[in-house]
Every structure is written in structure tokens, then in C-alpha cells.
Amino acid sequence: MSDKPAATVAPQTAQARTPRSGGAWALLVSELTVLFRRRRTWALLLALAAVPVLIAVAVRLSSQEPTPGRGPPFLDQVTQNGLFVAVTGLIVSIPLFLPLTVGVVAGDTIAGEAGLGTLRYLLVAPAGRVRLLVVKYVGAAVFCLAATLTVVTAGVLAGLALFPVGPLTLLSGDTISLGESFLRALLIAGYVTVSLLGLSAIGLFFSTLTVVPVGAMAATIVLSVVAQVLDSLPQLDWLHPWLFSHYWLDFADLLRQPVDLSSFGANALLQGGYLLVFGALAYGRFVTKDILS
Amino acid sequence: MSAAARVADLAIETRALTKRFGQQAAVDAIDLAVPTGSVFGFLGPNGSGKTTSIRVMLGLAAATSGEVRVLGEPMPARLGRVLPQVGALVEGPAFYPFLSGAANLRRLDSADRAAPTGSRRARVDRALERVGLSNAAGKKVAAYSLGMKQRLGIANALLMPRRLLVLDEPTNGLDPQGTREVRALVRSLADEGTTVFVSSHLLAEVEHMCTHAAIMSAGRLVAQGTLDELRAGESRVRVRTPDAAAAIRVLAGAGLAAGLEPAPNDRGTESFPGASASPDRSADHWVSAPIELPRSGRVAPADPGSWSAGGQLEEEDLVAALVAGGVRVRGFEVQETSLEDRFVALTGEGFDVVR
Numbered sequence: 001m002s003d004k005p006a007a008t009v010a011p012q013t014a015q016a017r018t019p020r021s022g023g024a025w026a027l028l029v030s031e032l033t034v035l036f037r038r039r040r041t042w043a044l045l046l047a048l049a050a051v052p053v054l055i056a057v058a059v060r061l062s063s064q065e066p067t068p069g070r071g072p073p074f075l076d077q078v079t080q081n082g083l084f085v086a087v088t089g090l091i092v093s094i095p096l097f098l099p100l101t102v103g104v105v106a107g108d109t110i111a112g113e114a115g116l117g118t119l120r121y122l123l124v125a126p127a128g129r130v131r132l133l134v135v136k137y138v139g140a141a142v143f144c145l146a147a148t149l150t151v152v153t154a155g156v157l158a159g160l161a162l163f164p165v166g167p168l169t170l171l172s173g174d175t176i177s178l179g180e181s182f183l184r185a186l187l188i189a190g191y192v193t194v195s196l197l198g199l200s201a202i203g204l205f206f207s208t209l210t211v212v213p214v215g216a217m218a219a220t221i222v223l224s225v226v227a228q229v230l231d232s233l234p235q236l237d238w239l240h241p242w243l244f245s246h247y248w249l250d251f252a253d254l255l256r257q258p259v260d261l262s263s264f265g266a267n268a269l270l271q272g273g274y275l276l277v278f279g280a281l282a283y284g285r286f287v288t289k290d291i292l293s
Numbered sequence: 294m295s296a297a298a299r300v301a302d303l304a305i306e307t308r309a310l311t312k313r314f315g316q317q318a319a320v321d322a323i324d325l326a327v328p329t330g331s332v333f334g335f336l337g338p339n340g341s342g343k344t345t346s347i348r349v350m351l352g353l354a355a356a357t358s359g360e361v362r363v364l365g366e367p368m369p370a371r372l373g374r375v376l377p378q379v380g381a382l383v384e385g386p387a388f389y390p391f392l393s394g395a396a397n398l399r400r401l402d403s404a405d406r407a408a409p410t411g412s413r414r415a416r417v418d419r420a421l422e423r424v425g426l427s428n429a430a431g432k433k434v435a436a437y438s439l440g441m442k443q444r445l446g447i448a449n450a451l452l453m454p455r456r457l458l459v460l461d462e463p464t465n466g467l468d469p470q471g472t473r474e475v476r477a478l479v480r481s482l483a484d485e486g487t488t489v490f491v492s493s494h495l496l497a498e499v500e501h502m503c504t505h506a507a508i509m510s511a512g513r514l515v516a517q518g519t520l521d522e523l524r525a526g527e528s529r530v531r532v533r534t535p536d537a538a539a540a541i542r543v544l545a546g547a548g549l550a551a552g553l554e555p556a557p558n559d560r561g562t563e564s565f566p567g568a569s570a571s572p573d574r575s576a577d578h579w580v581s582a583p584i585e586l587p588r589s590g591r592v593a594p595a596d597p598g599s600w601s602a603g604g605q606l607e608e609e610d611l612v613a614a615l616v617a618g619g620v621r622v623r624g625f626e627v628q629e630t631s632l633e634d635r636f637v638a639l640t641g642e643g644f645d646v647v648r
Contacts, residue, residue: 026410030403038391117387118401121449124351124383125404126376132404290354 027127031139035105041143044101045150051097052089052155056082060162081168082159083181087255089155090148090192094248098147099224102196105143106203107217109136110286114211114293129287137204137279144196148189156185174257184254191251191264198244198274199224205282211293244274303362304329304457304488305350310359312345319345321512322359327490327505332483334499334520335492336632337509338640343492344384346509347461351381364456377407380455382463386446390435394426394445397434402452420448425474439466447475451482458482459490464498476502496633506632510640524630529581530608532615533624537578543618547611549582577623584627 035041059066059078068076072091077084110133113119122132159165168181176184203220210216227245230236240246247267253260305327312320320342327333337343348354350361352369361368366375388397398417402408408416421430424444434442443466450458460479464472479489479502493499499506500520507517516523530549534540537553544551608627615622 026403026406026408030400034389034392034400037396116389117385118389120348120353120383121381121387121401122404123353124376124379124381125401125408126352126372127404128373128406131406288355290348292348292354 027131028135028138031135032142035139035143036146041105044104045146048093048097048101048147048150049154051093052085052151053158055088055092056085056155056158056162059085078159079163082161082163082165083156083168083185085159085163086152086155086185087188089151090188090251091249093151094192094195095228096225098151098192098196099199100221101147102140102144102199103203103220103224104217106140106200107207107215107220108213109140109204110207110282111210111213111216112207114291115213117293119293120291123291130283133204133208133282133286136207137200137282140200140204141193141197144200145189145193148192148196152185152189156182170255170257171252172256176257184259187254187259188251191254191267192248194264194268194271195245195248198271198278201275201278201282202244205278205285208282208285208289241270244270246270302329303327304331304364305333305490306360306362307346307350308360310346310349310361311357312342312349312354313357318357318512320349323509323512323514325507325514325517327488329488330483330486331505332479332489332491332503334503334506335490335509336494336496336499336506336636337492338494341509341640342512343494343509344461347381347383347459347492351376351379351383351459353383377405377453378456379459380450380453380457381459381461382446382450383459383461385462385465386442386449388434388437388442388445391433393431393433394437394441394448395421395430397445398449398452401449405453408453416452420451421445423451423478424448440468440471443467444471447478455487457488457490461492462494463491464493464495472498496631496636500632508636508639515639516635520632523635524632528627528629529583530611531579531581531624531626531628532620532622533577533579534615534620534622535576535578536620537580539618540578540580540615540620540622543615543620544580544582544611546618547614549584551580551582554579554581579624581628 055072055075056078059075065079066076070076072088074084074088074091078088110119113122123129127135165178167175167177168184169175199220202223203216206216206219207213224245227243228248231240231243231245247263247270250263250267253263303326305325307323307325309322309324310320311318311322323342323346325346335343335346345354349356350363350368352372355369363375364378368375388394389400392400395417398420399413402413402417403410418427418430421427424447426441426444426448429437429441434445437445443463447460447463450460458479463479464475467475476498479491483489483504489502491499491502503520505517505519506523508515508523530544531554532540532544532551541551541553608625612622612625615625
């Protein structure tokens with residue numbers, strides 16, 4: 001307070017202090033710092049990392065070779081090439097573990113701040129409602145990336161530690177070098193991250209509806225399960241292309257030579273649509289909402 | 294520019310501000326005028342609409358109808374310009390329990406685009422020092438006591454130079470020492486020229502800190518003005534005597550509009566006129582007259598033009614006049630209306646939350 005006595009702050013100087021672009025990134029940096037300083041975030045990431053590690057250990061300790069067609073896809077390949085631990089880990093995590101962690105983070109975005117009461121202090125700072133919403137969404141998206149990278153990294157490390165790793169034989173029969181296989185693993189991580197963006201937008205919207213973060217988290221997670229159940233009912237064929245979970249497991253095309261990006265594109269378009277719709281809903285709700293918590 | 298001229302007048306101004314939740318008006322057409330440079334007490338019992346008014350002023354909630362201007366600018370239309378100049382503590386402190394006190398302040402400061410990143414650490418340290426939390430800066434807020442959180446909340450309001458501070462129940466949860474410190478802090482901020490708007494349900498607090506006050510009751514603004522204005526007209530001299538008629542005459546001679554107090558009065562004094570046969574004190578009456586009480590301790594009539602002596606009298610002169618007039622003065626007091634009397638008169642007594 002004392003570096004500039006308020007008495008001397010005339011209207012003109014007050015105008016000179018109005019927002020500059022200098023601090024535009026500060027809130028995002030702060031958001032990510034807070035997110036990744038929370039023990040909860042690390043617990044979620046650790047749980048995700050445990051999935052491929054458990055798979056690798058189980059396969060390694062098992063006396064019998066995994067039979068093709070039993071267990072999750074690519075499980076039988078794990079003993080030939082450790083890199084498949086990462087792929088198998090993702091496939092196992094996609095239906096429940098990843099949506100669960102993303103649901104927790106996305107559902108917490110606004111409702112968590114409201115529940116703590118910090119939302120009112122962010123808004124009178126003033127953070128700006130739209131800016132806060134965007135920062136919160138970007139934070140959730142960064143978590144999606146961190147989550148998938150965690151599974152992939154843990155999978156690759158577990159594979160390197162427990163199985164032979166070498167040039168990778170793709171689904172198309174071609175063989176690629178180790179370096180390129182890492183790139184493919186990153187590409188798959190990117191695909192899965194994009195897959196989760198729609199769900200994050202849904203979680204953000206739910207989060208603007210309540211001051212109870214657990215409610216928004218549960219709703220988001222339940223919806224992700226419901227979408228997958230609906231996706232498995234052939235009677236609802238017409239609905240399937242519209243479900244945000246529809247392309248979640250369709251990253252096999254990325255394991256062909258040459259890389260087929262059409263499913264990547266279709267998935268990105270669908271997720272973009274969800275982001276647009278639920279982002280707009282969240283915006284509509286949040287900018288007019290009375291903050292009474 | 295007329296808007297600029299207005300800035301100089303009122304830091305907060307509301308016109309017919311109303312906020313309804315369903316059918317119920319939490320804030321009902323209030324016209325608040327907070328002069329720039331004042332320390333303004335916003336008084337009211339619990340549930341009288343103080344916090345809701347503050348939420349609307351700060352753009353957290355939208356008004357159902359009416360206007361709000363803060364620092365001369367309409368809210369919430371100019372929220373992005375106004376709020377960087379306003380520090381606020383709204384409905385108690387709220388922080389991330391898993392972050393340290395300093396990290397919490399840095400977090401909230403980063404939300405303010407007008408706050409320079411380069412000086413953030415220094416400003417946070419300065420604010421913590423100002424509320425006496427320097428030693429607990431690195432401690433997680435989860436380990437803070439309520440009073441420490443309250444101090445941190447005030448520190449958050451002081452991160453930037455502010456033209457207006459809105460402090461909702463700032464001494465809540467503070468020990469007497471902390472309460473004194475907050476009072477001193479408010480005073481020093483006011484000396485720097487910051488307008489301070491303090492809501493409270495504690496009258497003593499407002500009487501200690503504020504230059505102005507407004508009183509809310511059941512969503513309505515029932516009084517506002519300087520503290521003296523709020524107390525004014527309600528002070529009285531009271532004379533206890535069996536010679537009521539003579540006393541009234543003497544006081545009238547001094548220009549005071551004296552009258553017999555209706556009995557029984559609220560002080561538990563037995564004064565039923567004529568109710569007693571024995572010549573004891575119960576035959577006494579209370580005669581009282583409204584006076585103005587300047588802080589000098591002198592007595593002046595409520596209508597200054599009528600003071601016969603042409604000036605102010607000491608209280609003892611009044612007693613002398615009464616005695617000289619043959620009045621048996623058995624009791625004499627100058628009863629100052631405290632803000633509390635006024636508050637209770639305006640908001641009603643009792644602990645029941647009105648709504």
C-alpha cells in the first residue's frame with residue numbers, strides 16, 4: 001500500500017493503471033502452478049502411471065505367454081516389444097481411468113473455486129469471468145495431456161525395464177525404428193488427449209452449475225460411462241457418431257504405415273464440436289451467474 | 294467532465310438498488326451514498342442484506358433493479374476498470390488450504406491483470422507485513438487460525454494501492470489485539486486517502502472506526518449520515534423531581550422543549566405519578582428535554598436559536614437554574630444516545646433474524 005499513497009492516485013493515474021497485456025499469462029501460469037501443486041493431482045497421475053506398470057509386471061511374472069485375442073488388444077505383443085506396454089496401458093485406461101481423472105479435474109474447475117470461496121476473490125481481483133473460464137479450460141486440457149503422457153511414459157519405462165525393446169512392427173506389417181516408435185507413441189498420446197477435450201468441456205459446464213465440486217465431478221464421470229454404454233448398443237447406431245466417446249479407441253490407424261490421420265481428424269472435429277457447444281453453455285451460465293458462495 | 298467531479302463526491306453510490314431472490318427482496322431499493330475519503334460503517338443485524346449489497350456493488354451478483362456506481366463508474370458495466378482500484382474482503386476470507394499464505398496471495402494477485410508481475414513478491418511480502426503475518430507467510434493456510442485467515446484476507450485487499458476498500462466484517466474471529474490492529478490499519482489507510490467501507494454488526498466497532506455510517510434493516514436502508522448526524526436529536530437531559538411543572542417551566546425558560554416522561558420508563562425507575570401515598574421517591578417524575586450535544590460537553594437546545602442566554606450553557610448551570618427555580622432536583626443526567634440506542638430503535642431488538 002505504501003509504495004504509492006492512495007491519496008495521490010487521481011483519476012488520471014488510475015486510468016494509466018488499467019489492464020496491460022503484461023499480466024495476461026500470469027493467471028494461466030498461476031492456475032497450472034496451483035493445479036500441479038495439489039497432492040490430489042499427483043495422486044491421480046500416480047494412479048494412471050500404475051496402470052501400465054501393473055500390466056507389465058503381470059505379464060512379466062506370468063508363466064504363460066499371453067494368447068492373442070485374450071485380454072486387452074496388443075497384450076500379446078508386449079513380450080515381443082516392450083513399447084506395446086504403453087499402448088496397452090492407454091487402451092485399458094481409456095474407458096474408465098482417464099475419464100475419471102479428467103472428470104475430477106474438469107468438474108473441479110469452477111465449482112472447486114466456488115466451494116472454497118476463492119471464486120469471489122478471483123472475480124473481484126478482477127480476473128474477468130471469460131478469462132477465468134478460458135484459463136480453467138486450458139488448465140483442464142493441460143491435465144488431459146499430462147494424464148495421457150503419464151500413461152505413455154510409465155508404459156514405455158516399464159516396457160524398457162521388463163521386456164526387449166527394438167524396432168516396432170506396425171499393424172500394416174511395416175517395421176519402424178525405435179526413434180520413430182517413440183514419435184508414434186507421442187502421436188497416440190496426442191490423439192487420446194484430443195479425445196478427452198470434449199469431456200473436459202462438459203466437465204467445465206457442469207462445474208459452472210454447482211458449488212459442490214464432487215457433484216460436477218460425478219456428473220462428468222457418469223456421463224462418460226453413459227456415452228460408452230450408448231456407444232455399445234447397436235440399436236442406437238444413428239447416435240454413435242455424435243457421442244464424444246465414439247472415437248476414443250480408434251487410434252489404431254496411427255499404427256499403420258503411412259500414418260492415416262483421417263480418424264484423428266474426425267475425432268478432433270467431434271471434440272471441437274463438443275468444446276464449442278459446452279464452452280458456449282458454460283460461458284452463458286458463468287457470465288451471468290450470481291456468485292453467492 | 295461531470296463523471297470526474299462525481300468521483301470526488303461519492304466512492305459508492307446506489308440508486309434504488311434492489312436484489313431479489315425469488316419473491317424475497319434481500320436488498321430493497323437502497324440509496325447508499327458513501328463519500329470519498331470517509332470511513333463508512335455499513336451496519337445491520339445478520340441477514341439484513343449487507344453482504345448481498347456488497348456482492349452487487351462488486352459485480353459478483355447482478356442487481357434486480359437500480360443502479361450502482363463505484364468510484365464514479367457504473368457497475369458492473371465498468372467492472373474491469375473499477376475493481377483493480379478496489380480491495381475487498383467479502384463474506385469472510387477464503388483461500389486454498391493446500392497453499393501457503395504467501396502463495397495464496399500471489400495466486401489471487403495474478404488474477405488482477407493490472408497487477409505488475411515483477412513486483413508481485415515484494416507487494417505480497419509488504420501486505421503480509423502490514424497485517425502482521427510475515428512469520429506465517431510460508432505456512433499452509435490449512436494450519437491458519439480463523440484470525441490469521443482474516444488477516445490474510447485483509448492483506449489480499451491491500452496487494453495494490455487502492456482507492457476504495459470494502460471490508461465485510463473485518464474483525465470477525467480476531468482477538469482483541471487483532472481488532473485493535475485492524476482499527477489502526479483502517480485509520481492509517483483512511484489517512485492515506487483511501488475510502489474504507491466497513492460492514493459490521495458490531496456497533497462499537499463502527500463507533501470506533503467510522504466517520505459515516507448507514508444502517509440496514511430487513512433489506513432496507515433505514516438511516517445514513519455522519520455518526521454525529523445519526524446520533525443527533527436523540528440526546529436529552531433528564532431531571533428527576535417531584536416538581537414536574539416547575540421543572541418544565543425552568544427548562545422552557547432555558548429554551549429547552551421539556552416534557553414529562555411517560556411512566557413507567559425503561560430504566561426500571563419507579564415513577565408512577567401520584568401512584569404513591571407515601572412521600573418517598575416514587576412520587577418523583579422524570580422531566581426530559583432533547584438537547585444537542587456537541588463534543589465539547591456543553592449543552593445546547595435542539596433548536597439553537599432559542600437558547601435564551603444566547604450561547605451554550607454548562608450542564609451545571611442548568612442544574613443551578615433548576616434549583617434557583619425551586620425545583621427539588623433529585624436526579625439529573627445527560628443521556629447521550631449511543632449509536633446502539635439508535636441502531637436498536639431502527640432495527641428492533643431481539644436476536645431473531647428478521648427473515
